[in-house]
Amino acid sequence: xxxxxxxxxxxxxxxxxxxxxxxxxxxxxxxxxxxxxxxxxxxxxxxxxxxxxxxxxxxxxxxxxxxxxxxxxxxxxxxxxxxxxxxxxxxxxxxxxxxxxxxxxxxxxxxxxxxxxxxxxxxxxxxxxxxxxxxxxxxxxxxxxxxxxxxxxxxxxxxxxxxxxxxxxxxxxxxxxxxxxxxxxxxxxxxxxxxxxxxxxxxxxxxxxxxxxxxxxxxxxxxxxxxxxxxxxxxxxx
Amino acid sequence: xxxxxxxxxxxxxxxxxxxxxxxxxxxxxxxxxxxxxxxxxxxxxxxxxxxxxxxxxxxxxxxxxxxxxxxxxxxxxxxxxxxxxxxxxxxxxxxxxxxxxxxxxxxxxxxxxxxxxxxxxxxxxxxxxxxxxxxxxxxxxxxxxxxxxxxxxxxxxxxxxxxxxxxxxxxxxxxxxxxxxxxxxxxxxxxxxxxxxxxxxxxxxxxxxxxxxxxxxxxxxxxxxxxxxxxxxxxxxx
DNA sequence: GACGAGATGTGATCTTCGTCACACATCATT
DNA sequence: AATGATGTGTGACGAAGATCACATCTCGTC
Numbered sequence: 089x090x091x092x093x094x095x096x097x098x099x100x101x102x103x104x105x106x107x108x109x110x111x112x113x114x115x116x117x118x119x120x121x122x123x124x125x126x127x128x129x130x131x132x133x134x135x136x137x138x139x140x141x142x143x144x145x146x147x148x149x150x151x152x153x154x155x156x157x158x159x160x161x162x163x164x165x166x167x168x169x170x171x172x173x174x175x176x177x178x179x180x181x182x183x184x185x186x187x188x189x190x191x192x193x194x195x196x197x198x199x200x201x202x203x204x205x206x207x208x209x210x211x212x213x214x215x216x217x218x219x220x221x222x223x224x225x226x227x228x229x230x231x232x233x234x235x236x237x238x239x240x241x242x243x244x245x246x247x248x249x250x251x252x253x254x255x256x257x258x259x260x261x262x263x264x265x266x267x268x269x270x271x272x273x274x275x276x277x278x279x280x281x282x283x284x285x286x287x288x289x290x291x292x293x294x295x296x297x298x299x300x301x302x303x304x305x306x307x308x309x310x311x312x313x314x315x316x317x318x319x320x321x322x323x324x325x326x
Numbered sequence: 327x328x329x330x331x332x333x334x335x336x337x338x339x340x341x342x343x344x345x346x347x348x349x350x351x352x353x354x355x356x357x358x359x360x361x362x363x364x365x366x367x368x369x370x371x372x373x374x375x376x377x378x379x380x381x382x383x384x385x386x387x388x389x390x391x392x393x394x395x396x397x398x399x400x401x402x403x404x405x406x407x408x409x410x411x412x413x414x415x416x417x418x419x420x421x422x423x424x425x426x427x428x429x430x431x432x433x434x435x436x437x438x439x440x441x442x443x444x445x446x447x448x449x450x451x452x453x454x455x456x457x458x459x460x461x462x463x464x465x466x467x468x469x470x471x472x473x474x475x476x477x478x479x480x481x482x483x484x485x486x487x488x489x490x491x492x493x494x495x496x497x498x499x500x501x502x503x504x505x506x507x508x509x510x511x512x513x514x515x516x517x518x519x520x521x522x523x524x525x526x527x528x529x530x531x532x533x534x535x536x537x538x539x540x541x542x543x544x545x546x547x548x549x550x551x552x553x554x555x556x557x558x559x560x561x562x563x564x
Numbered sequence: 565g566a567c568g569a570g571a572t573g574t575g576a577t578c579t580t581c582g583t584c585a586c587a588c589a590t591c592a593t594t
Numbered sequence: 595a596a597t598g599a600t601g602t603g604t605g606a607c608g609a610a611g612a613t614c615a616c617a618t619c620t621c622g623t624c
Contacts (some may be wrong), residue, residue, distance in 0.1 A: 160478050162564055167480040170474070186467035191474045205412035214460060221459035222452060229424035235473035236408070236429045240398050242480040243406040243524045246582095248611070286481045288612055290568060293572060301471055484612090486581070515601060526582050531602060 111150070111178045111227050119217045122174070126209040131201050138179065138194040138202070145190055147206040151175050154200030158192045159283065167264075169283040171234065172276070177220035182228055184210060197275075242286050250283040252295045253281070253324035256305065260314055269315035274307075343353050349416045349465050350388065357455045364447040365553035376432040378415065383428055385444040389413050392438030393513075396430045397521065407521040409472065410435070410514070420466060422448060478491075480524050487503070489523040490533045491562035494543065498552055507553035512545075 108242040115123070127150070132138070136150055139161060156173040168187050170192050173179055183190045184207050197202045205213070214221050237258075263272030276284075285292075299305045306313040314320055350361065365388070370376070376387055379398060394411040408430050411417055420427045422445050443451070475496075483489045498542050501510030514522075516530040523530075537543045542558050544551040552558055 092574075160474070160482060162478075162482040164484070166482050166484070168477060170477065175486040182470045182546060186464050186471065189466075191471060191478075214463070215456070218453070218456035218459060221456060221463055225423050225452075225459055225463040225466055228463055228470055229420040229426075232420045232466055232470045232473060233426060235427060235470060237478060238400070238477055239406060239408065239480065240400075240429075240471060242458065242477065244398060244400040244404050246402070246404075247612090279571080289572085290574085290613080291611060294574080294611095444599075484580095517601080527602090528583080528604085529581060532581095532604080 092273075099154060103214075111223055112180075112271050115217075115219060115223065119220055122213055122217060123205070123220075126155055126213060127201070127203045129201070129203050131199065132196045134196055134198050136196045136200070138196070139190050140193040141191055142189050145187070145207055147182055148181050148184050148210055149179040149194070151177055151179065151204040152201040152206070154196055156200060157195050157197050157280075160192050167283045168286065169280060170238070171284075178227060180300045181224060182231065185214075185224060185228070188196060228283040238284075248287045249295050249298065250325050251287060252292065252299070253283070253304075253320050255285050256312065257301075257317070257320060257324060258313065259312070260317070263312075263314075266313075269313050270317055271323065272312045272314075273310055274312045275310055331453040349419075349461055350414075353455075353457060353461065357458055360451055360455060361443070361458075364451060367439070368440050369437065370434045372434055372436050374434045374438070376434070377428050379399075379429055380427050383418055383425070383445055385421050385442055386422050386448055387417040387432070388441040388443070389415055389417065390439040390441060392434055392436040392440075394438060395433050395435050395518075397433070405521045406524065407518060408476070409522075415532045416465060419462060420469065423452075423462060423466070462543060467530050477520075486523075486525045486529045487533050487536065487561065488563050489525060490519070490530065490537070491542075491558050493519060493523050493556060494537075494550065494552065495555070497550070498555070501550075504551075507551050508551045508555055510552075511548055512550045513548055518532050 129152075132154075138230055139146070152176055155175075156179065156180070158170045159167050159171055161167045173194070180190060181195050191208065208237065214224060240253055241251055245254070259274060260270045260272050263270045265271075276294070279289040282289045282292045286293075296305070296307070297318075300307065304314070304316065304323065306315065349354070353361070365392075370392075375395065377384070391413055393413075393418065396408045396411055396417070397405050398408065399405045411432070417432050418428060450460060478487055479492055483492065497512060498508045498510050501508045503509075510536055516534070517527040520527045520530045525533075534543070534545070537558075538545065542552070542554065542561065544553065
C-alpha cells in the first residue's frame with residue numbers, strides 16, 4: 089500500500105505543535121516504516137464524525153491536519169468536551185488498546201487529513217515493536233493526566249470564574265509571549281468553552297466580560313491577550 | 327533480593343477481585359521473575375501516605391492487601407476522590423511512565439501491604455519486557471476510561487440525585503445478586519461519597535434518605551441493598 | 565448591500581445546593 | 595457507665611448559576 093503521503097506519520101511530527109512529544113516522534117526507522125505500511129490516509133470535511141461513543145473501536149486515527157472535537161453527550165443532550173485534538177495527536181488509542189467501546193465522539197471542526205490504522209493491524213504492530221508499546225503507554229499517561237486535570241477543574245472549583253480563569257491560563261500555554269502579555273488564538277465559541285469547563289454559555293459570556301472590565305484579559309476578534317498572567321492566576325485560586 | 331513473599335506479585339493476582347485483569351496477571355514466568363527481583367515489600371499502618379500530589383515519582387506501588395484512597399486537594403481544602411484502590415491494583419504508574427509529578431495523593435484507609443518498585447528499575451524492566459509495556463498500556467487505558475467516567479459524572483449530570491444514583495449503580499457492579507436485589511458492602515462515609523461525586527456531605531445524606539423513602543435502596547449498617555436496579559437506573563437518567 | 569445564521573451581550577427569575585448550626589447515633593476506649 | 599470522636603439526620607438561609615427571553619453583532623453568501 090503506497091499512499092501519496094509516504095512517511096506521512098513521521099513527517100507529521102515536524103509540523104505538529106508539541107514537537108517530539110507525540111506518538112510517532114523519534115521512533116526507529118524500521119518501526120516508522122512498519123507503521124507507514126499499515127496506515128490508510130483520508131480526508132474529511134468539516135463536521136464529519138470519525139466515531140461516536142459506545143461504538144466498538146475499528147482502529148486508531150492520527151490527525152495530520154485540522155482540529156477534531158472529542159466530546160461526550162448525555163441522554164438529555166448536555167455535552168462535555170474532553171478536548172480539542174490538534175495535528176499530530178492520536179484518537180481512539182485507549183479504546184483500541186483496551187478493546188472497549190469509545191467513550192467519546194470525535195467530530196472534525198475543520199477539513200481534516202487523517203491517517204487511520206485498523207485495530208488488528210495496530211495491535212499486531214504494537215506486539216512486534218516494543219518501543220511502540222512503551223510509547224503508547226506514555227501517550228496514554230499523558231491523556232490520563234489531562235483527564236485528571238479536567239476532573240480537578242470540574243470537581244475542585246467553587247465558582248465559574250475560577251473555572252474560566254483556569255481554562256484561559258491552560259490555553260495560554262500554547263500562546264506567545266509579547267511585550268503586552270501572553271497572546272493566544274482562541275478559536276472556541278463561548279458555548280464550547282462552557283462545555284469544557286462545565287458552565288452555561290451565558291455564564292461564560294458574563295464572566296469573560298467581567299474579566300475584561302477588570303483588565304485581566306483583552307479580546308480582539310479571536311485573539312486573547314492576558315496582560316497580567318499572575319493576576320489571573322491568583323483569581324484562579326491556584 | 328529475596329523477600330519472604332516470593333512471587334508475591336503473581337500470587338496477588340489470585341486474591342484480587344478483578345481476577346486476570348490486573349497488571350501482573352498472566353505474564354510469562356520469566357517476566358514475573360524479573361519483576362519479583364526488583365520489588366520491595368513493605369507494610370503501612372492505616373492513614374499512611376504513600377505519596378502526595380506534585381511530588382516527583384519515586385516508583386510504582388502494587389497494593390497487595392488493604393485499601394488506598396487516591397485524591398486531589400485544592401488550595402482551599404476541598405477534596406476530590408479519584409478512586410479507592412483495591413488489592414491487586416497499581417498506583418503511580420502514569421507518573422512513572424510519563425516522568426511527571428504525581429497528580430494525586432495516596433493514603434491508606436486500612437493497614438496495607440504494598441510492593442514498591444523503584445522508578446528506574448521499573449522503566450528498565452518495561453524496556454526489557456515487551457509484554458509488560460503492552461500490559462502497562464492496557465492498564466493505563468483502563469485508568470483513562472475510569473477518569474472519563476468521572477468526568478461524565480461531574481460534568482454531565484444536572485442534579486445531585488443523578489450523581490448519587492450513578493455512583494450507587496457503579497458500586498453495585500462489585501456486589502452480589504440476591505433474591506432481594508443487588509447487595510453491596512459500602513465502606514465509604516457520606517463525606518467520602520460526596521468527595522467522589524462532587525457534592526456536599528449533607529446533600530449525600532439527604533439524597534440517600536430520599537432514595538430510602540422511595541424504596542430505591544435499603545441500608546443496613548454498611549451493606550446496601552438495591553431491590554430494583556432498573557428503577558434506580560431510570561433515576562440516574564442513563 | 566441585503567439576508568440569514570450563528571455568536572454574543574444582558575436582564576429577570578427560579579432552583580438547587582452549599583453552608584451553618586445543632587441534635588442525635590454509633591462505637592471504641594477507659 | 596462515662597467520655598470523646600466520628601458519622602449521620604435535619605432545618606433555615608442565601609448565593610451562585612441555570613434557564614428563558616430577547617436584543618445586538620459579525621460574517622459569510624447570495
